[in-house]
Structure formats: structure tokens, C-alpha cells
Amino acid sequence: MCTVDTVKHDGAYELLLGCTVDEMSIAERFHTSEYMARLLARRPGER
Numbered sequence: 316m317c318t319v320d321t322v323k324h325d326g327a328y329e330l331l332l333g334c335t336v337d338e339m340s341i342a343e344r345f346h347t348s349e350y351m352a353r354l355l356a357r358r359p360g361e362r
Contacts, residue, residue, distance in 0.1 A: 316328070316329045316330075316331060316342060316343070316346065316353055316354065316355045316356075317329075317353065317354045317356075318346045318351060318352070318353045319351065319352045319353070320350065320351050321350050321351070321352075322350045329342075331355075339355060339357075342355075343355055
């Protein structure tokens with residue numbers, strides 16, 4: 316997952332290894348706000 320924080324003016328890459336689809340959704344929601352954005356790249360065939 317790539318995250319961008321416009322308040323801190325930084326970004327980060329995070330590897331979500333061994334996560335379930337539900338856990339990935341939780342991480343996406345956590346990193347989505349007025350001041351943060353995220354992009355989750357999944358493997359082909361994953362939902």
C-alpha cells in the first residue's frame with residue numbers, strides 16, 4: 316500500500332503480508348481521510 320499524508324508532507328510504502336481481504340480493507344479505511352490518501356495494489360486474481 317502506498318500512503319500520502321498531506322499534513323506531514325510525506326508518503327510511505329507498506330507491505331501487507333499474510334493479510335486477509337478484511338484486514339486489507341481495515342488498513343485502507345484507516346489510511347483514508349481528509350488529509351490522507353492511499354493506493355492498495357493487489358496481486359492479479361485477488362479481490
